[in-house]
Amino acid sequence: MGRILVADDDRGILEVIKIILEENGHEVIALDDGSVLVDKAREMMPDIILLDIWMSGIDGRQVAKKLKSNKETSRIPIIIISALSDLGQIVKESCADDFISKPFDIDNFTKTIDKYLKDA
Amino acid sequence: MTRHKRATTLTHSSTDAQLESILEGLKDHAIFILNKDGLVIKWNKGAESIFGYSEEEILGKPYSILFPYEDVEAGKHKELLKKAKLYGRVEEEGWRRRRNGWFFWANPIVTALKDKSKKPQGFIIITRDMTERKRMEEILSFQKTLLEAQSEASPDGIMVVDSSGKVIYHNQRIIQLWKITPRLTAQRSSSLIFKLIKQKIVSPKNFLNYVNNLYNNPEKESKEELILKDEKTVDCYSSAIRGQDGIYYGRIWFFRDITDRKIHEKQREILVGVASHELKTPITTLKAYTQILHRRFQKIHDDESSIYISRMDEQLNKLTDLVKEMLDVVRLRAGTLIFHKELFDVNEIIKELVNDIQRTVIKYSLIIKGSAQNKVWADKHRVGQVLSNLLSNAIKYSPKNSKIIIKVSSDNKYVTVCIQDFGMGIPKDKQGLVFDQFYRISEGSRESFPGLGLGLYLSSEIIKGNDGKIWLNSQEGKGTNVYFSLPIKPKIKGKQKNG
Numbered sequence: 001m002g003r004i005l006v007a008d009d010d011r012g013i014l015e016v017i018k019i020i021l022e023e024n025g026h027e028v029i030a031l032d033d034g035s036v037l038v039d040k041a042r043e044m045m046p047d048i049i050l051l052d053i054w055m056s057g058i059d060g061r062q063v064a065k066k067l068k069s070n071k072e073t074s075r076i077p078i079i080i081i082s083a084l085s086d087l088g089q090i091v092k093e094s095c096a097d098d099f100i101s102k103p104f105d106i107d108n109f110t111k112t113i114d115k116y117l118k119d120a
Numbered sequence: 121m122t123r124h125k126r127a128t129t130l131t132h133s134s135t136d137a138q139l140e141s142i143l144e145g146l147k148d149h150a151i152f153i154l155n156k157d158g159l160v161i162k163w164n165k166g167a168e169s170i171f172g173y174s175e176e177e178i179l180g181k182p183y184s185i186l187f188p189y190e191d192v193e194a195g196k197h198k199e200l201l202k203k204a205k206l207y208g209r210v211e212e213e214g215w216r217r218r219r220n221g222w223f224f225w226a227n228p229i230v231t232a233l234k235d236k237s238k239k240p241q242g243f244i245i246i247t248r249d250m251t252e253r254k255r256m257e258e259i260l261s262f263q264k265t266l267l268e269a270q271s272e273a274s275p276d277g278i279m280v281v282d283s284s285g286k287v288i289y290h291n292q293r294i295i296q297l298w299k300i301t302p303r304l305t306a307q308r309s310s311s312l313i314f315k316l317i318k319q320k321i322v323s324p325k326n327f328l329n330y331v332n333n334l335y336n337n338p339e340k341e342s343k344e345e346l347i348l349k350d351e352k353t354v355d356c357y358s359s360a361i362r363g364q365d366g367i368y369y370g371r372i373w374f375f376r377d378i379t380d381r382k383i384h385e386k387q388r389e390i391l392v393g394v395a396s397h398e399l400k401t402p403i404t405t406l407k408a409y410t411q412i413l414h415r416r417f418q419k420i421h422d423d424e425s426s427i428y429i430s431r432m433d434e435q436l437n438k439l440t441d442l443v444k445e446m447l448d449v450v451r452l453r454a455g456t457l458i459f460h461k462e463l464f465d466v467n468e469i470i471k472e473l474v475n476d477i478q479r480t481v482i483k484y485s486l487i488i489k490g491s492a493q494n495k496v497w498a499d500k501h502r503v504g505q506v507l508s509n510l511l512s513n514a515i516k517y518s519p520k521n522s523k524i525i526i527k528v529s530s531d532n533k534y535v536t537v538c539i540q541d542f543g544m545g546i547p548k549d550k551q552g553l554v555f556d557q558f559y560r561i562s563e564g565s566r567e568s569f570p571g572l573g574l575g576l577y578l579s580s581e582i583i584k585g586n587d588g589k590i591w592l593n594s595q596e597g598k599g600t601n602v603y604f605s606l607p608i609k610p611k612i613k614g615k616q617k618n619g
Contacts (some may be wrong), residue, residue, distance in 0.1 A: 083400035
């Protein structure tokens with residue numbers, strides 16, 4: 001089971017993702033403030049980061065790039081989770097590893113998470 | 121009477137008999153002679169038919185009876201003869217009065233007749249009924265004024281270029297739009313104007329190719345958006361001008377500044393983008409809880425609740441699709457729906473999609489026949505969207521028949537996919553409309569189907585945007601085949617120009 005850092009400024013979504021992941025036995029660190037994400041990631045060293053790309057006041061793309069360019073955090077898989085379209089393109093631009101579109105199917109959601117946990 | 125006789129003698133002495141008989145025979149020309157006092161002394165058959173007076177009636181009468189009363193009062197008849205006396209010959213156009221009181225438009229030529237000592241002896245007047253011509257001229261002039269007014273009031277800059285490249289007409293708007301100097305305007309050269317336009321746009325090379333291409337293929341109609349260096353957008357439309365006989369006269373060019381529209385489209389896109397994002401956020405939470413509940417009900421074997429919950433989930437999926445469609449259409453219109461093309465295997469995404477859909481619609485059987493021998497060059501995600509849309513249409517519109525066939529084939533240029541259903545079909549007169557925006561097959565029938573009617577429009581635009589083709593054949597009551605084909609290689613740029 002893994003330790004997953006989830007960053008989303010919508011508390012409703014944050015809560016339901018937490019329920020899903022915890023039901024699957026994962027440890028969840030939920031963040032509704034993207035500005036502290038890099039520090040939190042360094043501190044907690046999660047197995048996966050689930051990142052909403054469009055949080056208020058924060059460009060998720062830049063955050064992802066920062067994480068990927070930082071020695072300590074560069075190996076943590078980043079999965080973009082967003083209601084924007086063209087996520088494939090956003091993943092490329094932000095050097096992230098994968099994406100989950102909102103709204104998602106729980107099956108597909110957990111499949112994607114499991115894939116990166118296995119790889120780690 | 122003696123005066124009359126003297127004038128007649130004069131005529132005989134100055135015209136010869138042969139000429140007289142020719143003049144007499146000219147039925148559409150009124151030819152008559154006045155003595156120096158303005159009394160009619162000679163009247164031909166043409167005059168009789170045009171004015172309505174017989175020779176007997178009119179001989180000896182003052183020619184002022186041929187004028188409208190107001191003109192007589194104004195002395196116009198006298199003035200005409202005075203001028204003829206002065207200049208020898210005078211032409212004019214004006215209204216004349218027939219015997220029955222009706223007026224006609226005449227173009228008389230009045231020639232003064234003089235004796236050997238050059239003393240005026242009388243006048244010969246030749247005229248025709250020009251009413252019809254005048255009417256036509258008036259209509260033409262009105263039409264010309266109307267056209268000019270229209271073209272001046274038009275938001276388009278308009279330029280008409282003849283087959284040699286000379287500008288034969290332009291309105292003021294085009295001068296303002298491209299800031300054409302009076303000197304350049306006076307040169308009337310379309311190539312100089314295109315040169316000026318070229319300097320103002322972002323990709324000038326494409327523009328010249330575009331113009332040359334049109335001149336080499338006069339049949340072509342064309343529409344192009346020109347992006348200007350000053351960030352304006354101008355819509356450029358051109359079409360050949362042909363006469364009724366098919367002769368090529370040149371081209372007409374329309375330029376319209378659509379900068380404001382573009383800005384509005386962009387703003388609308390941003391707005392709908394934000395709206396769609398914000399709508400999807402609560403849907404995400406709703407959908408997640410729905411699925412959590414579904415699992416819990418399944419765990420405790422509460423099948424009824426479980427079914428209800430999966431119905432909720434279906435509706436949430438529909439809601440999501442609507443939100444996505446809405447955004448896609450706005451993006452299509454704003455020109456910001458970008459296709460990320462790559463080589464991929466259509467067989468794979470068909471299999472995946474059919475498996476996914478099959479799981480949710482147990483009642484239907486989806487059968488894949490054939491396969492593509494080549495990969496296609498297109499936007500994988502968008503092609504998946506088209507397939508998913510066509511399959512859900514096939515299901516939606518065949519409520520009574522459960523078979524759906526997906527045929528895949530390929531040749532050395534294209535991969536073609538056909539989705540065949542055995543449902544209600546599309547009436548012949550509606551088949552051309554289904555790829556239009558907001559059209560729904562159920563329109564006009566009592567059955568109603570959910571959706572915005574954007575699916576086929578979007579699919580068609582996506583396929584076209586990926587250099588493919590989409591078409592269908594359908595028989596009412598028997599079912600529909602929707603086809604699309606996609607290229608196996610990227611389109612070579614510039615090929616269109618040679619071909």
